[in-house]
Amino acid sequence: MKTKLLVLLCAAFGALQINAQCARSGNFVQSDPAYSISGTASLTFTTGGNKDVIFDSNFMTVQGLDLRVYLSKLDDILAPGADPIEVTTGPLLGDNGMTSPVLSPITGMKTFSINQTTYPNVDLGTYDYIVIQCIGINERWGYVNLGAVNGPDCALLSVNEKTLSESVTVYPNPANDYFEISNDSQNELAVEIYDILGNKVIASEASRVKKQSFSLANLNSGVYLVQLKSNNQKVVKKLIKR
Structure with missing residues (x-):
């Protein structure tokens, strides 16, 4: 013994x-019938490592006027108390590598790392949604309602934990x-x-x-x-x- x-x-x-490895995931919900969106996405967390928003390989949507990705406490980033965190560093690029034309396809796996310098004191456990917002027309494309934490060692969900x-x-x-x-x-x-x-x-x-x-x-x-x-x-x- x-x-x-x-x-x-x-x-x-x-x-x-x-290292603790955790994930919260869900399916995209289309917010506007004019702008298709589908697939699954997750918020992943590794103690001492990256905190990422990941779109799975089945992700599909269409191009708009400056699409951005956010973590939010509510499914509408414009609602009081949403406290959105932008996880993109620029507009989403389409399959053609461009931000135009509007309604051209955006598909496939994408990863966005949360900037721990910009957001050093954020508790990820309080953020329940991933939201794609079209900044150009202030329109929500769709959102993911993140489910329960799933993983072998998920004690913490803060961005700045040591x-x-x-x-x-x-x-x-x-x-x-x-x-x-x-x-x-x-x-x-x-x-x-x-x-x-x-x-x-x-x-x-x-x-x-x-x-x-x-x-x-x-x-x-x-x-x-x-x-x-x-x-x-x-x-x-x-x-x-x-």
Whole structure:
């Protein structure tokens, strides 16, 4: 059992962290009978990575006067409280590589990354719609009602979240008789410490405190593995006691 645990801890140490992968998706709803639109789209999220709006390969619509893509809290970006976020950096191009003529086809998979510099403090969990808007005539082409989060590790949906490895610090390292863990994000954090043989020597219940101190006075000098768990993320850091 200890051997298995040690292998798992060492593997976790080598990988450093488990990235969360999540998605919310839905089908396009045509808003105006004059402008066809269909297909599926999703909002995808990877902890420590990109946050993207993706149109699937079955996407199809027609060209307009400056089509733009938004994330919105409501299906109408002009409604009070919609708080739209534009995810395009320019007009949608048609299959001909142009923005004209009007009603020429736009088809196929497209990916739009959310600009984390422009929108550094946005909670993606509050945005339930993808909207295509024709800016030239202020007309909504269509929208997607995003469904529930789907993925193995979907604890967070903020644009600016830090990975667990970035937001938690173990110091001093090397340490003498004590060390501290700084939990800058103050997410619920559980701590377990193992010696190199896989024996658990210290454990703490999950806590949101910003700083925790741990005594090493009763432990021998050597290498220890500090396992940190928070919001479906896990990271193992090496700690040396002098």
